Amino acid sequence: MGRTGVLLLNLGGPDSLADVRPFLYNLFSDPEIIRLPFRWLQKPLAWLIATRRAKTSEANYAQIGGGSPLREITEQQAQALQESLAQEGVTAKIYIGMRYWHPFTEAALAQIKADGIEELVILPLYPQFSISTSGSSFRLIESLWQEDSALQKIKYTIIPSWFNNRGYIQAMVALLRQELDQLPEPEKATIFFSAHGVPISYVTEEGDPYQAEIEACVHLIMQTLGRSNPHVLAYQSRVGPVEWLKPYTEDVIPELAASGVKELVVVPISFISEHIETLQEIDMEYRELAEESGIHTFRRVPALNTHPEFIAGLRDLVTTALEAPPYTFAQVTHPRKQFKLYPQERWEWGMTSAAEVWNGRLAMIGFIALLLELISGQGPLHMAGLL
Numbered sequence: 085m086g087r088t089g090v091l092l093l094n095l096g097g098p099d100s101l102a103d104v105r106p107f108l109y110n111l112f113s114d115p116e117i118i119r120l121p122f123r124w125l126q127k128p129l130a131w132l133i134a135t136r137r138a139k140t141s142e143a144n145y146a147q148i149g150g151g152s153p154l155r156e157i158t159e160q161q162a163q164a165l166q167e168s169l170a171q172e173g174v175t176a177k178i179y180i181g182m183r184y185w186h187p188f189t190e191a192a193l194a195q196i197k198a199d200g201i202e203e204l205v206i207l208p209l210y211p212q213f214s215i216s217t218s219g220s221s222f223r224l225i226e227s228l229w230q231e232d233s234a235l236q237k238i239k240y241t242i243i244p245s246w247f248n249n250r251g252y253i254q255a256m257v258a259l260l261r262q263e264l265d266q267l268p269e270p271e272k273a274t275i276f277f278s279a280h281g282v283p284i285s286y287v288t289e290e291g292d293p294y295q296a297e298i299e300a301c302v303h304l305i306m307q308t309l310g311r312s313n314p315h316v317l318a319y320q321s322r323v324g325p326v327e328w329l330k331p332y333t334e335d336v337i338p339e340l341a342a343s344g345v346k347e348l349v350v351v352p353i354s355f356i357s358e359h360i361e362t363l364q365e366i367d368m369e370y371r372e373l374a375e376e377s378g379i380h381t382f383r384r385v386p387a388l389n390t391h392p393e394f395i396a397g398l399r400d401l402v403t404t405a406l407e408a409p410p411y412t413f414a415q416v417t418h419p420r421k422q423f424k425l426y427p428q429e430r431w432e433w434g435m436t437s438a439a440e441v442w443n444g445r446l447a448m449i450g451f452i453a454l455l456l457e458l459i460s461g462q463g464p465l466h467m468a469g470l471l
């Protein structure tokens with residue numbers, strides 16, 4: 085076996101308050117996060133949205149200590165995974181490639197080349213696949229690969245998603261059980277799975293398997309838990325004007341309270357590390373909403389971070405991937421066309437000269453409307469909270 089590397093992919097988060105705006109700019113510049121029909125509008129709009137959102141976002145990051153803990157936790161996970169692999173006799177160097185902040189995916193790939201890695205496992209730290217997360221990172225890596233003959237020499241394999249991984253499910257269940265068992269009547273609490281949402285069109289129009297994988301994951305956790313607690317699934321962190329996966333977490337909490345529920349145990353289902361959506365959104369915003377709505381017990385299951393069973397699960401994913409035939413970008417991006425990974429392809433394939441004329445006209449109308457809205461401070465984007 086040649087020199088082996090494991091590339092862990094994640095979103096990244098600002099290290100300090102000064103990083104928040106550029107981090108948001110990177111995030112909204114991604115066509116997998118905001119889908120626009122015109123590429124040239126992406127960067128100006130990203131700049132606008134980032135600038136307008138920065139204040140609220142900075143205030144939220146200030147509430148959790150002035151930055152995201154994601155980098156530090158991911159480094160601890162990398163260290164734990166390296167040790168766990170070594171115990172199984174696998175010597176591998178672990179790299180971290182974040183999508184929107186340091187350490188960037190581009191830097192990780194440069195290091196992988198410099199280290200002479202010959203065999204690489206690409207492992208997203210998102211248990212469930214979404215076009216907006218793992219898909220976005222895969223797309224970036226694929227384009228870097230295509231441009232670089234040195235990267236093309238590396239034998240790589242991708243792990244697209246792993247929501248049903250044994251170690252992951254067992255660790256989730258162990259943490260959930262621990263939380264339930266601290267209640268006087270553990271079997272009475274409602275288990276509230278809160279997943280990060282995505283625009284509903286990703287699922288209904290582009291075939292994003294995210295919702296199906298989240299639902300399957302909830303089912304597996306409840307089955308493994310083996311208790312009869314009532315449970316619900318809702319989606320959090322909606323951004324922007326379009327409809328996202330429903331029901332929304334902020335609607336379900338008061339509805340449950342109105343139906344007489346008094347005890348909630350919240351499971352952050354799409355996150356494996358603590359970050360702003362767990363520490364601020366769930367622990368502060370949703371807790372306050374729950375208390376105002378009349379729920380007297382609101383507990384949140386901690387994120388996995390370096391839970392030993394979870395790390396063992398990651399190790400198993402890596403060792404299995406090293407033994408199996410390689411899983412390539414082509415397989416992830418075009419899995420028998422069951423779902424389309426890259427939504428904006430529609431625009432590229434659909435380009436006809438007539439469409440281009442209309443695209444140009446609509447773009448001008450859109451851009452003028454945007455300028456007017458910026459000058460006047462009023463309009464649909466303001467109403468939707470995007471500007």
Ligand SMILES: C=CC1=C(C)c2cc3[nH]c(cc4nc(cc5[nH]c(cc1n2)c(C)c5CCC(=O)O)C(CCC(=O)O)=C4C)c(C)c3C=C
Pocket residue numbers: 095096097098111116117118137141152153154210214216217280281282283323354355358359360361
């Ligand atoms: C499974 C996880 C995630 C999905 C799916 C996802 C989709 C998605 N996110 C946004 C917009 C934002 N996300 C932000 C932060 C953020 N998102 C995830 C995970 C998923 N996102 C994480 C782990 C984090 C936090 C990183 C950290 O700092 O610790 C933010 C920034 C924070 C804020 O201002 O609220 C935005 C904005 C969209 C639009 C989207 C799907 C299209």
Ligand SMILES: [Fe+2]
Pocket residue numbers: 280321
């Ligand atoms: Fe997000």
Ligand SMILES: [Fe+2]
Pocket residue numbers: 321361365
């Ligand atoms: Fe949020």
